[in-house]
Amino acid sequence: MDEQRDIRIQVPVLARVEGEGALELLARDGQIEKLQLRIFEPPRLFEKFLEGHSYSEVPDMVARICGICPVAYQMSAVQAIEQVFGTPNSDWIQSMRRAMYCGEWIQSHALHIHLLAAPDFLGFNNAIEMAQVHPEAVQRGLQLQGLGNKLISLFGGRSVHPVGACVGGFHQAPSILAVNRLRDELQAALPEAEELVRWTAGLDLPDDQQEFVSVALRHEQEYPLYGGRLVSDAGLDIAIDEYEQHFREYQESHSTSLYSLLHDKPYLVGPLARLNLNRDRLSKNLQALIDEIGLQLPSRNLFHSIIARAIETCYAIEEAVRLLDNYQIPPQSAEFIEPKAGTGYGCTEAPRGILWHRYDLDEEGLVLKSRIVPPTSQNQARIEEDLHQSLSSYGLQHTDAELRLRAESVIRNYDPCISCATHFLKIRVKRE
Structure with a gap:
């Protein structure tokens, strides 16, 4: 007998899944035959x-x-344009761009860990519910996010859509007093950030081992961020500049989000x-802290992403600092x-992964x-692959909810x- 259920879930305005989409599953004899993560956002x-x-x-x-x-988009853009012009960068410009980028990582990771992902592993529907039982965790997330925003504002003039960066460097340099004050705040937050790593490692994360290919920037000396x-x-x-020789973007009919493959694989x-x-x-x-929490790297469990964000x-x-x-x-x-x-x-490395730009410019x-x-279009094929494997491993005998x-x-x-703001995910499950 065929059984078909439609479930529509309204996710709170906190947007724990960003972008509007629907997941459609077709299962027959306990096996997934069709899985599509459909994205509706207009181009x-x-x-x-x-x-x-x-x-x-x-x-x-x-x-x-x-x-x-926004900093990630600015940094990849100025990098590409300066390559065309042959513009040199002083050590100060390189270092301060990296510092500004750190602010984006701090605010983005803190937001995701505490408000978007953690409720899943603590049994709550959203961060508002979680705050009733774990107010200290939510407060820590907001404080760290605010600290990251301050660092972006220091160089960008504001934290949302900053305007301080330009081709060639920055429109102006922040004052020594402003920098020293924020540096002291960052230094004071380090113990709390280390505890965040331990806290995420202590969450009850599913053990979902999969095979996948990891792609990232690698620098001669630094952890990858700016180059x-x-x-x-x-x-x-x-x-x-060899990216297009190895990576391929393509369109799926069920999604307005592009997909990307490396040598034809997610x-x-x-x-x-x-x-x-x-x-x-x-x-x-940090390497000692990773040893302390017992995280084995490389990890093949995507649920360890929350720990990776805490480490970063x-x-x-x-x-x-x-x-x-x-x-x-x-x-x-x-x-x-x-x-x-x-x-x-x-x-450059946006919080969610590599962000690649190419610009063709005329003589003016x-x-x-x-x-x-x-990054999201690059992860799209991997997300569908992950969903297929993870749901099969979890078991299709579970309820639609x-x-x-x-x-x-x-x-x-x-x-x-x-689209930077998902409000619901619809699931259509057809069992035969």
């Missing part, structure tokens, strides 16, 4: 909007793509992929710009063509930024 056309605009407008325009990770080569645990090791980007490939680039203190939060605070130590105002906060025609590439620095590949909860928790592991 936003930012790549087309950029055409004809000056290079100087690009950083502020791409920052509007995402309210959670490096693209590597994988399957042997990839390329410069960022792959993972984001905090767990970075940690799997770059543990040795962390500080000795601690790293970002450590790194920001290091970068802001002995801060001095430079002779100039931006390099001289001389527009040239050409093609440039940029790739006007955008002829652009291409932007965000239980399958929905497991499916949403799997999706939330990736912290997808589908």
Whole structure:
């Protein structure tokens, strides 16, 4: 006998799954025959909007793509445009861009850990319910998020869609007093960040082992954030301008979100992929903390993503303190710009994974063509693959409500930024 159930779940405005979508399952004889994560968000056309605009407008325009990770879009953009122009970067500019980026990691990871993901593992529907029992956890999340926002504002003028970064550097340098005050706040937050790592490691996470390919930037010396080569645990090791020779984007008829494959196979980007490939680039203190909590790397359990985000939060605070130590105002906060025609590439590590940009500019620095590949589209195929494996392992005999909860928790592991605000996930389960 056929059994078909439609379930619509309204997720609170906190948007624990970002973007509007539906998951459709077709199961026969206890096996999943069809699984589609359908995304309904309309195309936003930012790549087309950029055409004809000056290079100087690009950083502020791409920052509007995402309210959670605008710094990532700015940093990948200025990197690509400066490559076209051959613009040098002083050590001060490189370091302060990295410090600003740390702020984005702190605020984004703190938001996801405490308000979006943790309720799944503590048995709550949302962070408001969780706050009734674990007020200290929610308060810690809000404090860390606020600290990250302060760091973005220090260089960007504001934390949402900051305007301080420009091609060549920054419009102005923050004062020594402002930097020192924030550095002291960051230093004071380090013990709390270390406890966050222990707290996430103590959560009752499912043991869901899977095989997947991790992809991330890898730098000669630093944990990947602002630059490096693209590597994988399957042997990839390329410069960022070789990206299009190995990665392919394509459209699925059931989704407005693009999919991406590496050598025609799904792959993972984001905090767990970075940690799997770059543990040795962390500080000795953090590597000792990883040993203390017993996290075995590389991990094949996507539910360890919440621990990876906590580790990266601690790293970002450590790194920001290091970068802001002995801060001095430079002779100039931006390099001289001389527009040239050409093609440039940029790739940085957004909180959710690698964010790749390419710009074709004319001799006046006007955008002829652009291409932007965000982390969520790169994870889309892996999310569907993960859902298939995880739900099969979990067991299709569970109720539709239980399958929905497991499916949403799997999706939330990736912290997808589908449209930056999901309000519900519909599941249609057909059993035959």
